[in-house]
Every structure is written in C-alpha cells, then in structure tokens.
Amino acid sequence: MTILFLFMALFALMFIGVPVAVSLGLAGSVTIMLFSPDSVRSLAIKLFETSEHYTLLAIPFFLLAGSFMTTGGVARRLIDFANASVGHIRGGLAIGAVMACMLFAALSGSSPATVAAVGSIAIAGMVRSGYPQPFAAGIVTNAGTLGILIPPSVVMVVYAAATETSVGKLFMAGVVPGVLLGLVLMVAIYVIAVKKNLPALPKATPRQWFAAARKAAWGLLLMVIILGGIYSGMFTPTEAAAVAAVYSAFIALFVYKDMTFKEAPKVVLEAAKLSIMLMFIIANAMLFAHVLTTEQIPQQITAMVLEAGLQPWMFLLAVNILLLIAGAFMEPSAIILILAPILFPIAIELGVDPIHLGIIMVVNMEIGLITPPVGLNLFVTSAVTGMSLAEVIRAAMPWLMLLLGFLVLVTYVPSISMGLPNLLGM
Amino acid sequence: MQQLRLIWDRFEEGFIVFLLTAMTLVTFVYVILNNFYTFFYSLGDRFEASSVGLSEFFFTIGDFILDMAQDMTWSNALTKALFAWLLFFGIAYGVRVGGHIGIDALVKLASKKTQKYIALLACVISLGYAALITVASFEWVSALFEVNIGADDLGQFGIKQWHITLIVPLGFTLVFIRFAEILVRILRNEQIGLGLADEAADAMKLSEQKTNNKEEQQ
Numbered sequence: 001m002t003i004l005f006l007f008m009a010l011f012a013l014m015f016i017g018v019p020v021a022v023s024l025g026l027a028g029s030v031t032i033m034l035f036s037p038d039s040v041r042s043l044a045i046k047l048f049e050t051s052e053h054y055t056l057l058a059i060p061f062f063l064l065a066g067s068f069m070t071t072g073g074v075a076r077r078l079i080d081f082a083n084a085s086v087g088h089i090r091g092g093l094a095i096g097a098v099m100a101c102m103l104f105a106a107l108s109g110s111s112p113a114t115v116a117a118v119g120s121i122a123i124a125g126m127v128r129s130g131y132p133q134p135f136a137a138g139i140v141t142n143a144g145t146l147g148i149l150i151p152p153s154v155v156m157v158v159y160a161a162a163t164e165t166s167v168g169k170l171f172m173a174g175v176v177p178g179v180l181l182g183l184v185l186m187v188a189i190y191v192i193a194v195k196k197n198l199p200a201l202p203k204a205t206p207r208q209w210f211a212a213a214r215k216a217a218w219g220l221l222l223m224v225i226i227l228g229g230i231y232s233g234m235f236t237p238t239e240a241a242a243v244a245a246v247y248s249a250f251i252a253l254f255v256y257k258d259m260t261f262k263e264a265p266k267v268v269l270e271a272a273k274l275s276i277m278l279m280f281i282i283a284n285a286m287l288f289a290h291v292l293t294t295e296q297i298p299q300q301i302t303a304m305v306l307e308a309g310l311q312p313w314m315f316l317l318a319v320n321i322l323l324l325i326a327g328a329f330m331e332p333s334a335i336i337l338i339l340a341p342i343l344f345p346i347a348i349e350l351g352v353d354p355i356h357l358g359i360i361m362v363v364n365m366e367i368g369l370i371t372p373p374v375g376l377n378l379f380v381t382s383a384v385t386g387m388s389l390a391e392v393i394r395a396a397m398p399w400l401m402l403l404l405g406f407l408v409l410v411t412y413v414p415s416i417s418m419g420l421p422n423l424l425g426m
Numbered sequence: 427m428q429q430l431r432l433i434w435d436r437f438e439e440g441f442i443v444f445l446l447t448a449m450t451l452v453t454f455v456y457v458i459l460n461n462f463y464t465f466f467y468s469l470g471d472r473f474e475a476s477s478v479g480l481s482e483f484f485f486t487i488g489d490f491i492l493d494m495a496q497d498m499t500w501s502n503a504l505t506k507a508l509f510a511w512l513l514f515f516g517i518a519y520g521v522r523v524g525g526h527i528g529i530d531a532l533v534k535l536a537s538k539k540t541q542k543y544i545a546l547l548a549c550v551i552s553l554g555y556a557a558l559i560t561v562a563s564f565e566w567v568s569a570l571f572e573v574n575i576g577a578d579d580l581g582q583f584g585i586k587q588w589h590i591t592l593i594v595p596l597g598f599t600l601v602f603i604r605f606a607e608i609l610v611r612i613l614r615n616e617q618i619g620l621g622l623a624d625e626a627a628d629a630m631k632l633s634e635q636k637t638n639n640k641e642e643q644q
Contacts, residue, residue, distance in 0.1 A: 013548075013551065014528070014529055015529060015532050015533075016532075016533065016544050016547060016548050016551075017528055017529065017530045017532075017533045017544060017545065017548045017619060017620060018528060018548045018551050018552060018620075019526035019527065019528040019552065019620065020526070020527055020528055020529070021526055022526070022551070022552050022555045023528075025555060025559070026551065026554070026555045026558075029555070029558060029559075040558070040561070040562040040565065041562055041563075041565050041566045041569070043558070043559065043562045044559060044562040044563035044565075044566045044594055044595075045566060047559065047563075047594070048510065048514075048563075048591060048594055050513070051506060051509045051510035051513050051514070052506050052510070054502070054506070057449075057453075057505060057506070057509055060446060060449070060450075060509070060512070061450060061453070064446065064450060234461055235457060235461075238453070239453060239456075239457040242450055242453035242454045242457060243454060243457055245450050245454075246450060246451070246454045265440075265443045268443045268446055268447055269439055269442060269443050271446065272442045272443065272445070272446040272512065272516060273442075273516070273519070273520060273523065273525050275446070275512070275513075275516075276442075276512065276513060276516035276517060276519070276520050276525070277520055277525045277526055277527065279513045280513065280517050280520065280526065281527075283513070329529075331527060373529070373531045374529060374531075
C-alpha cells in the first residue's frame with residue numbers, strides 16, 4: 001500500500017511537469033509523513049547527509065574538469081589526433097569521431113558532455129566531407145554514451161555511493177567494455193562505409209601524426225593521472241577528480257590558452273549549475289530510496305525472488321528489461337539510487353558480482369540516454385545539429401540495436417567487465 | 427528594487443563560483459601536500475650516502491610538508507561544508523535559471539490554456555515542497571542551535587554544527603521565493619511552464635563559447 005502510494009505519487013508529479021528532484025523528494029516526504037512514525041525533521045537530515053557523502057564529492061570535481069576541457073579546446077585537439085590516427089581508413093572521419101568520443105570519455109564523466117564536446121565539431125566536419133547528416137549524428141549520439149562507461153564516470157560514482165562498492169574497481173571494470181563497445185561501433189562503421197563508399201582522408205604522415213599527438217598529449221596525460229593515480233593508491237577517486245579539475249583548468253588557461261581568465265568564472269558557474277542540478281536529484285533520490293529501505297522493500301523483493309527459484313540468468317534478464325524501461329523515463333543517477341539498493345542484495349544472494357551488476361546497470365543507463373522520451377543525448381545532438389528530435393531518434397535507432405546486442409554480451413559474459421580488475425588484483 | 431535584485435543575482439552567481447572554486451582548491455592542496463612529502467623523503471634517502479647535508483635538507487622539507495598535511499585534517503570537513511553550502515545555496519539559483527530537469531513532453535500535448543493550469547499546479551506543488559523542507563530543516567537547525575556543538579574537525583576554529591546546516595533552511599527559503607516569482611509570472615502570462623531545463627541548451631552554451639574562442643583566434 002505504502003509503496004503503491006509512493007510510486008503513484010512520483011509518477012503523477014513527474015508527468016505534470018514538477019521537476020524530477022522535487023517529485024522524488026515530495027513523494028518520499030509525503031509517504032514518510034503519512035505512513036511512518038519518523039519526524040519531519042528526519043527529512044532535512046536525510047537531504048543534508050548527501051552533502052556529507054565523501055564519494056559523491058567526486059561529482060562536482062569531475063563536472064568541473066569536463067567543463068574546462070569542453071571550453072578549453074581539449075576536445076578539438078582530441079578530434080584532430082583521432083583523425084590523424086584513423087582518418088585514412090574508409091569512413092575515417094566517422095571512425096575518428098568514435099575514437100574522439102572514447103578519448104573524451106576517458107577524461108570526462110558524463111555522456112551528454114561527451115556528445116556536446118565532440119558532436120559540435122565532428123558532425124559538422126563529417127557533413128562537410130560528404131557524409132549523410134543522419135549517419136554522422138547517429139554515430140556521435142551513440143558513441144557519446146561511452147562517457148559514462150569509460151572511466152571516470154559520474155554514474156559509476158553514484159552506484160558506488162549507493163552500494164558502498166569501490167569506485168576504483170568499478171572504474172577499472174569499465175575500461176574493457178568501453179573500449180570493446182568503441183571497437184564494435186568502429187567495425188560497424190567500416191562495414192557500412194565500404195558498402196556505401198564513404199570518403200577516406202589522405203593518410204597522415206608520421207610527422208603530422210606526431211604533431212597532432214603532441215598537441216593532444218596534455219589532454220591524454222590526464223587519463224594517466226586519473227587512472228594511474230587511483231590504481232597506484234596515490235589518490236582516492238574524489239582526490240583524483242579534484243586534481244583533474246585543477247589540471248584541466250591549468251591547461252585550458254596556460255597551455256592551450258583557448259580561453260581567457262575572464263571566461264573562467266563562467267565555466268565554473270556552468271559546472272556548478274550542472275553539479276547542483278545533479279546533486280539535488282541525488283539528494284532527493286536518496287530520500288526516496290530511504291523510504292524503500294525503511295519499508296523493507298529490498299528484503300521483501302529478495303525473499304520473493306529467491307522463493308520463485310529464479311536462476312541468475314533469468315534475474316539478469318529481468319534486471320535488463322526493468323532498467324531499459326526505467327532508463328527511457330528517468331535520469332540515470334536517480335534510477336541507480338532507487339534500484340541499486342533493491343537489486344544489490346538479490347544479486348549477492350544469486351552470486352552475481354556487485355561490480356559486474358554495476359557495469360550492467362551503467363550499460364543500461366547508456367541505452368536509456370538514447371531512448372525517448374527522456375534521452376539526454378538525443379536532446380544534445382538535436383541542439384548541436386539543429387535536426388529535429390524525431391530525426392535524431394531515427395538516426396540513432398539503427399545503432400541502438402548494436403548497443404542492445406552489446407548489453408547482452410556484457411550481461412552474460414562477466415569476464416569482459418571483471419577481467420581487468422581481477423587481473424590487477426583489485 | 428530592480429537594482430537590488432540585480433545585485434543579489436550577481437552575488438548569487440559569484441558566491442556559487444567561489445564555493446566550487448574553494449572546495450576544489452582545498453582538496454587539491456591537501457592531495458598535493460599528502461603526496462609530496464613522500465617524494466622529498468625518497469629524495470632524502472637517495473642522497474643519504476653521497477651528501478648528508480643535502481639529505482638532511484630534503485628530509486626537513488619532507489617533515490615540513492608532512493606537518494602541513496597533518497595540520498590539514500580540517501580540509502575534508504571544510505570541503506564537505508563548502509559542498510553543502512554549494513548544493514543548498516545553489517538550488518534556488520537552479521530554479522531561477524531553469525536548471526532543474528523535468529518532463530514536459532506530456533504537458534506540451536495539452537492546449538495553451540490547460541498548460542497554464544497544469545504549470546500553476548506544478549508550481550504550487552513545488553512551493554509546498556520548498557515550504558515543507560524549510561520548516562523541517564528549521565526545526566532541525568534550531569535543535570542544533572540549542573545544543574551548540576562544534577562541527578567535526580572544524581570545531582577548533584569555532585565553527586558549530588548549526589553554522590553549516592543553517593544553509594538548508596536558508597536555501598529552501600530562497601527556493602520558495604524563486605518558485606513564488608515563477609508563480610507570479612505564470613499568472614501574469616509572462617511565462618508558460620516552470621522553465622524546466624534543457625540540458626541540451628546548456629551543453630551547447632559551453633561548446634558555443636568554445637567555437638567563439640576559436641573564431642576569435644583565427
């Protein structure tokens with residue numbers, strides 16, 4: 001009864017256009033006031049606790065780093081480097097765009113940011129060279145989702161905070177699936193490019209390649225700092241994020257000099273706004289999840305699932321379907337915070353590794369970012385290209401099938417995600 | 427009045443920028459100090475055989491940095507406090523600039539007139555939420571005010587718990603005011619929806635800035 005009320009209230013509020021964060025918080029608060037002996041005061045305490053969560057502190061830092069890199073010209077140099085590396089292959093600009101998305105994803109933790117940073121330059125470039133616009137837009141919309149799979153990743157930080165797993169281990173687990181998905185996209189593009197006879201760039205001379213690599217090196221070095229720092233134990237992920245933020249501000253202002261000091265506050269404000277928006281959703285989703293826990297919903301569902309004698313593969317299938325539906329309607333961080341506490345205990349009982357479950361959830365969230373009605377990447381691509389939302393959806397659809405196939409692979413071959421962290425002995 | 431609002435808006439933005447910058451720098455400095463002393467210790471080790479003076483020199487620097495890092499136990503607590511202020515102070519800013527995402531796909535299907543009524547309802551609901559949290563957090567903060575306990579790791583500087591948590595009722599009061607402004611604008615037909623965000627437009631702003639820069643360069 002309580003739970004029915006909780007979810008009904010959430011959906012009713014969301015669909016009349018109340019902001020997602022307010023819907024989550026209000027549905028949770030009203031349920032607590034009506035059905036639970038907790039005082040109203042506990043609502044405020046619950047909201048405030050979010051800001052004391054050390055792991056979540058990484059989010060504003062990573063977003064700040066991302067803002068500086070988008071504005072500071074890192075994206076453009078990564079694209080040049082990618083084109084110098086793979087541009088001579090048939091369909092080279094498109095393959096280069098995927099590679100640029102992968103590289104940018106390894107520096108930034110957000111998918112919409114990746115689409116915006118790479119898409120605003122790469123799509124126009126492809127169209128100029130004679131690629132059909134829907135093809136170019138579809139590729140970047142999809143490859144941009146790698147932003148949350150290739151570490152660092154804001155969504156992984158949220159999952160780690162919700163389930164108290166290790167952020168570092170999750171980051172490492174995302175590397176192989178992320179690179180694999182990038183390669184799958186590249187191969188698919190190559191096949192299409194050969195069939196449709198899409199153009200290739202002239203091969204870059206070694207000298208040109210080195211020049212491009214040298215210019216991009218400052219950005220690429222950040223990857224080493226983040227992953228190396230976390231892996232070697234020099235930094236916690238939160239500290240690595242703070243270092244990344246200061247470092248990217250430094251290269252934007254002093255090395256690339258693509259932006260002036262005057263612009264810096266604007267970039268910080270933009271990152272702050274994104275952080276506030278995301279953290280406001282996270283704080284309220286935590287309040288909402290708190291209601292679920294006090295009502296013992298995770299325990300009840302776990303008992304039900306075990307009683308039904310569900311096999312792990314059936315459970316994982318159910319998880320994927322649930323997450324795909326949820327992903328189409330909700331913001332990724334909120335989904336993770338609400339569903340992870342429910343799915344986590346079941347996974348443990350069934351012997352599914354929590355890190356593996358995390359990667360499955362992240363890949364689902366990637367797909368959620370390109371499925372309407374609430375697919376942030378679709379909106380970003382539409383804004384970047386000036387195509388209508390319907391056109392972008394149609395352009396992204398064929399590639400979505402590829403992502404779904406990849407989801408099945410990641411779900412049922414755990415070693416793809418678990419291989420690297422196990423190898424590193426994490 | 428208009429002037430005052432403008433000053434407040436600028437202050438709001440400036441303060442948000444200050445909070446995020448401060449928390450980033452505090453964490454950054456702490457990390458650097460925390461990793462640098464090992465660097466100087468290893469330098470000291472390396473020169474131990476060849477030059478005692480040089481080795482002593484590096485050890486002294488290492489000790490100095492280690493002391494600084496150890497003195498900075500407050501950095502974590504300070505970062506969290508700044509984070510809390512950023513979050514709860516910033517929510518109202520998010521409301522002002524339409525930064526909070528929501529789903530308006532369904533609402534947009536309705537006629538203009540119905541849209542207005544739905545927006546009014548959504549706005550009143552949001553006002554109710556802001557009021558609820560303001561009252562709830564005010565109760566909490568006044569309880570903390572009465573016990574007057576020092577904040578973890580920051581108590582030595584005379585910072586009490588209620589100093590930090592005070593931002594929750596303050597912030598949500600601001601949120602209430604911002605939603606009230608929106609309510610007035612909807613009633614006056616100056617605005618149709620809550621001005622929910624378009625993340626897309628935001629992302630664009632960043633890359634637009636970038637393209638502008640590029641053009642300026644060329």
